[in-house]
Amino acid sequence: MEKKVKGHDELAAEARNCALCAQYLPHTPNPIFSTAKFAKVLIIGQAPGLKAHESGIAFNDASGDRLRSWLSVSKPTFYNPKLISILPMGFCFPGYKNGADAPPRKECAPTWHQAFLSQIRPELTVYIGRYAQQYYLPEYKNLTDAVYTTFAANAGHVALPHPSGRNNRWLAKNKWFEEESLPMLQHYVSNALQN
Known part of the structure; x- marks a missing residue:
């Protein structure tokens, strides 16, 4: 039977x-993602934070403000899944570990991503943070290498550091990201949204 x-x-x-x-989560499961068939841009992030868990809205915090600034898109554009779909590595808030958000649960991406990716055909895929990079772009030795190389390749996908304030040190150390990569990112996003 088929x-x-x-x-x-x-x-x-x-x-x-x-x-x-559910047995491993600190709260009742609240899967947070936003997808539509044939979205123009696909963001594969890490996992919702506590604010996203409480509001049910992905990137509903200062990280989201920074990400929208990086992409140069408005909130209405960002939250229109036909334009920008959001598919995190873990759909639920994983709790805290060592004073920071815990890693995304490992069950989520293998269970759900392929089924969604078979229906979403984005012009541009944006991998945010090292968990997405390690899962989808394992050929790069680290996130910095992935960010630098994917922008240079212009192959329909890019890697970004997480827009959290915890990465301010990385941003300060890698000035090329804001000076060279962000203008390219904004160009890629604008082109994808217009196609």
Whole structure:
């Protein structure tokens, strides 16, 4: 018997009710993602923070403000899933570890990503942070190498550091990112949204 392929809405509804790792989470599962078929830009981030968990809105914090600035997009554009879809490595807030957000749960991406990626055909994919980079771009030795090289390659995907204030030291050390990479990122995003 041939396995029925789920439509996007059915898949999204199933993912929103996911409780796969409930026993490991500090709160009731609240999967946070925003996708639409044929989105122009796809953001693959890490995992929602506590503010996102409480509001149900991805990047609903200072990190999101910085990310939107980096992308040079408005909030209405950012939160329109037909333009920009958001698919984190972990859909739920993973809690804290050593004073920072814990890593995304490892069950999530293998369970859900391929099904969503088979239906989203973005012009540009943006991998945010080392968890997304290690999972999708393992050929790079570290995040800095991935960021620098993917921008130079202009191959329909780029890696970014996480826009958290915790990365201010990285940004200060790698001035080329803001001086050279961000103008390219804004160009890539603008082109993708216009296609």
